Amino acid sequence: MTPDTTGGTATVEDTAAVRGAPAQPSAGPPTPRGRAEDGAPTGAQPTGDGAALRLLIAPVRGRLVAGAVCQALGSVAAVIPYICIGELALALLDPPVDRRRVWAVVTVAALALVARFVLIGAAGAISHIADADLSHHLRTRLAGHLGRLPLGWFGRRASGRVKTAVQDEVSALHTLVAHAANDFAGAAVTPVATLAYLFWVDWRLALVSMVPLVLFAAAYARITQGYGEQMRGYVGALGRINAAAVEFVRGIAVVKAFGQGRRAHARFLREADAFAEAFHDWTKPMLRPFALAMAAVSGPTMLLVLLGTGIGFVEAGWCEPVDLVPFLVLGIGLAGPLLNLEHSATSLQLARAAAGSLAGLLNTPTVPEPGTPRSPDGHRVELRGVTFGYDGRTPVLRGVDAVLEPGTVTALVGASGSGKSTLAGLLPRFADPDAGAVLIGGADVRDIPSDVLYGQVGFVLQDVGLPRVSLHDNIALARPGADRAQVVEAARAAHVHSVIEALPRGYDSVYGEDAHLSGGQAQRVTIARALLADTPVLVLDEATSWADPESEAAIQDALSRLAVGRTVLVIAHRLSSITGVDQILVLDDGRVVERGRHAELLAAGGRYARLWAARSVALPATADPDPLPSRPHAADPGPDATAPKE
Ligand SMILES: Nc1ncnc2c1ncn2[C@@H]1O[C@H](COP(=O)(O)OP(=O)(O)OP(=O)(O)O)[C@@H](O)[C@H]1O
Numbered sequence: 001m002t003p004d005t006t007g008g009t010a011t012v013e014d015t016a017a018v019r020g021a022p023a024q025p026s027a028g029p030p031t032p033r034g035r036a037e038d039g040a041p042t043g044a045q046p047t048g049d050g051a052a053l054r055l056l057i058a059p060v061r062g063r064l065v066a067g068a069v070c071q072a073l074g075s076v077a078a079v080i081p082y083i084c085i086g087e088l089a090l091a092l093l094d095p096p097v098d099r100r101r102v103w104a105v106v107t108v109a110a111l112a113l114v115a116r117f118v119l120i121g122a123a124g125a126i127s128h129i130a131d132a133d134l135s136h137h138l139r140t141r142l143a144g145h146l147g148r149l150p151l152g153w154f155g156r157r158a159s160g161r162v163k164t165a166v167q168d169e170v171s172a173l174h175t176l177v178a179h180a181a182n183d184f185a186g187a188a189v190t191p192v193a194t195l196a197y198l199f200w201v202d203w204r205l206a207l208v209s210m211v212p213l214v215l216f217a218a219a220y221a222r223i224t225q226g227y228g229e230q231m232r233g234y235v236g237a238l239g240r241i242n243a244a245a246v247e248f249v250r251g252i253a254v255v256k257a258f259g260q261g262r263r264a265h266a267r268f269l270r271e272a273d274a275f276a277e278a279f280h281d282w283t284k285p286m287l288r289p290f291a292l293a294m295a296a297v298s299g300p301t302m303l304l305v306l307l308g309t310g311i312g313f314v315e316a317g318w319c320e321p322v323d324l325v326p327f328l329v330l331g332i333g334l335a336g337p338l339l340n341l342e343h344s345a346t347s348l349q350l351a352r353a354a355a356g357s358l359a360g361l362l363n364t365p366t367v368p369e370p371g372t373p374r375s376p377d378g379h380r381v382e383l384r385g386v387t388f389g390y391d392g393r394t395p396v397l398r399g400v401d402a403v404l405e406p407g408t409v410t411a412l413v414g415a416s417g418s419g420k421s422t423l424a425g426l427l428p429r430f431a432d433p434d435a436g437a438v439l440i441g442g443a444d445v446r447d448i449p450s451d452v453l454y455g456q457v458g459f460v461l462q463d464v465g466l467p468r469v470s471l472h473d474n475i476a477l478a479r480p481g482a483d484r485a486q487v488v489e490a491a492r493a494a495h496v497h498s499v500i501e502a503l504p505r506g507y508d509s510v511y512g513e514d515a516h517l518s519g520g521q522a523q524r525v526t527i528a529r530a531l532l533a534d535t536p537v538l539v540l541d542e543a544t545s546w547a548d549p550e551s552e553a554a555i556q557d558a559l560s561r562l563a564v565g566r567t568v569l570v571i572a573h574r575l576s577s578i579t580g581v582d583q584i585l586v587l588d589d590g591r592v593v594e595r596g597r598h599a600e601l602l603a604a605g606g607r608y609a610r611l612w613a614a615r616s617v618a619l620p621a622t623a624d625p626d627p628l629p630s631r632p633h634a635a636d637p638g639p640d641a642t643a644p645k646e
Contacts, residue, residue, distance in 0.1 A: 052352075052356045052359035053355035055355075055359070057134060057177060057355075064181050067182055067185075070123035073119045074115070078190065079330075084105045127177060135170050138358070142162075143166075145364070150430065161243055161361070163246065164242045165361050168354070175350065180343070183343065183347075191334055191338065195209075197326070198331065202319055205309065209302070209305070209306055209334060215293070220293050227349055231349040235357055237279075244268040244272075302334060367432075370447040372447065373448065376443045380405060380440075381569070382442075385400070385435060386400040386433045386436040386437070387400075388426065392434065411584045411585070413572050413575060413584060413587070418589060420571045422590075423587065424459075427457050428459050432446055441456075455535065458530040458535035458538050460523070461539075466517075466522055468512045471511060474511055475528045488507070490531040493528070493561050511525075531562055537567045537568075538562060538567070538568045539569050540563070540570040541571045542571060542573050574615075580598070582597070586608045
C-alpha cells in the first residue's frame with residue numbers, strides 16, 4: 001500500500017545544460033508566454049490525470065495490450081497445473097486408478113507449465129521493450145520541450161522540477177508499463193480462472209471460498225477512497241522536496257561558509273516535515289482496514305474457512321472428502337494475486353499522478369514562434385517603448401527607447417537591480433516585452449524564427465552554465481559542423497587554447513568530468529563559442545567576478561576582439577572600462593535616465609557623473625587598468641597589449 005518514497009539522485013546540472021543551449025525552434029503552434037518560475041505548469045491542462053496518462057502511453061498502447069493478453073493467457077496456463085493436482089488427487093484417491101487418465105493429466109500439467117513460461121516471458125519482454133521505447137520517447141520529448149521554454153522559466157526551482165520529471169515521473173510510468181499492466185492482467189485473470197474451475201467442482205463451496213474475497217474487496221474500496229487525490233498530493237510533495245533539496249545543495253558552499261545551516265535548509269526541512277505529516281495523515285486511517293483486508297485473504301484464514309465449511313459439507317453428506325482436495329490446493333492461494341492487484345493499483349495511481357504532472361510540464365508554454373516569420377534587414381537594434389515585468393504586474397523596465405547602430409558598442413550602466421540584465425536579455429528573447437518591441441534589422445524579434453534569431457544574436461554571460469559535453473562541442477555548440485582547426489582558432493582568440501591543451505584529453509575533455517575550469521576560464525570558453533558563432537549582434541556581460549587579474553585581462557581582451565565590427569550591448573559593471581564606447585545608457589529603476597558618450601555624460605553632471613565620482617572615491621586611480629570590451633578605436637593599442645600570451 002505504501003508508495004515508494006525513494007527518489008533518484010538530484011542532478012543540479014540539468015538546468016545549466018539547458019540554459020547553455022540556445023532555444024530551438026518550436027514545432028508547435030504559437031502559445032501564450034509562460035512566466036512560471038517555480039516549475040508550476042502554466043499551460044492548458046489535459047482534462048485529468050487519467051486522460052494525461054492515456055495520451056502519454058498512447059505510443060505503446062498496442063504493445064501494452066499485447067503484453068497483457070500474453071500475461072492473461074500465461075496466468076490461465078499457470079492455474080492449470082494446480083487444477084491437474086486436484087484432478088490427480090481425485091483420480092488417485094478414487095480406486096480403481098485409471099492410469100491413462102493419470103498420464104493425460106500429468107501431460108496437460110507439463111504442457112501448461114511450458115506454456116506458462118513462454119507466455120509470461122513473452123509478456124515481460126514485450127512490456128519491457130515498450131517501456132524502454134516510451135521512456136526514451138518521453139525523455140526526448142521533455143528535453144525538446146525544455147529547450148523551447150523561455151529562459152526565464154529556468155529559475156532556482158527548475159532543476160528540481162526537471163529532475164522530478166525526467167527521473168521520478170518517467171520512472172513511475174516505467175513501473176506501470178513494464179510491470180503493473182501485466183501484473184494487473186495476471187492478478188485479474190488468475191482468481192477468475194481458479195474460481196471458474198472451483199464452481200465447476202462444487203458451486204456451493206466455491207461460493208463460500210468467495211466470502212473472504214468479498215470482505216477484502218469491501219475493505220479495499222474503503223482504503224482507496226479519495227486515493228487519486230491523495231496520490232496527487234503525494235507526488236506534488238515529493239516534487240517540492242526534490243526542488244528544495246536541489247536548491248539547498250546548490251547553496252551548500254555559502255551555507256557552510258556562513259554557518260547558516262539551520263536557516264538555509266529551513267525550506268527543505270519545512271517541505272520534508274509537511275511531506276511526512278501529509279503522508280502520516282494519509283496512511284494512518286488506512287492501517288486498520290488494510291490489516292483486516294490482509295487478514296481476510298491470508299492463507300490461514302482461507303484454510304480455516306474452506307476446511308471448516310468443507311467438513312460441515314462432508315458431515316451433511318453434500319460432498320465426499322476427496323471433493324475438498326481442489327479447494328485446499330487452489331482455494332488457499334486464491335487471494336494471492338489480489339495482493340498483486342493492490343500493488344498494481346498503487347502503481348497505476350502513481351503513474352496517473354506522474355502523468356498529470358508530466359503533462360503539466362509538457363504544456364508549459366514554449367517561446368512562441370512567429371506566424372508570419374520575418375528576417376532582419378541589417379544589424380541595427382532598436383528598443384521601442386519597452387516595458388517588462390517578471391510577474392506581469394510590477395514593471396522592471398519602463399518605456400525604454402534606444403537605438404544601437406551597427407558596429408557600435410552600447411554600455412548599460414546603473415545601480416544593482418536597475419534592470420541592466422533584464423534589458424539585455426530581451427535581445428536573445430530570454431523574455432518578451434509586455435509592451436513595446438525589440439527590433440533587429442527592422443524586424444520585431446518575436447517575428448524572427450528562433451534559428452534565424454540565434455544566428456543573429458550571440459551572448460556571453462557571467463553565469464556561463466557550460467553543458468557537460470566535450471570542450472570542442474562546447475565551443476562548437478552554435479556551429480556543430482565546425483572542425484577542430486576552427487574550434488582551436490576561436491579558443492586561441494579567446495585566450496583559452498593553452499588551458500584546454502594542458503588538459504589530459506585536450507579538446508575532448510568533458511566539462512565537469514575531466515575538465516574542471518575556473519570561472520574565468522569557463523567564461524573564455526563561452527567567448528570562444530561566441531567568436532565561432534560569429535553573430536553580428538552580441539550581448540556581453542562584462543567580467544567582474546574573477547579575482548585573478550591575469551584571467552580578467554584575458555577575458556577583457558577576448559571580449560574586445562569579439563566586439564569588433566558587431567552591434568554590441570554590454571552590461572557594464574565598472575565605469576572605467578566603458579569610457580570609450582559609442583553610447584552609454586544609464587538605467588534607473590527600469591528607465592533610461594541619461595544617454596550619451598562618457599565625456600558628454602560627465603559634462604552633464606547628472607546621475608552618470610555622480611556614479612563616476614562615487615567610483616573615483618571608492619577606487620584608487622590605478623585599481624582598474626583593464627581595456628574596454630568595446631569597439632577598438634584607432635588609438636587602441638590592440639587586443640594583445642594586456643592579454644597573456646596564447
Ligand atoms: N528571474 C527573475 N524573476 C523575478 N524578478 C527578477 C528576475 N530577475 C531579476 N529580477 C528583478 O528585476 C529587477 C532588475 O534585475 P536585473 O538583474 O535586471 O538588474 P541589474 O541591473 O542587472 O542588476 P545587477 O547589476 O545586480 O546584476 C530586480 O529588482 C530583480 O530583483
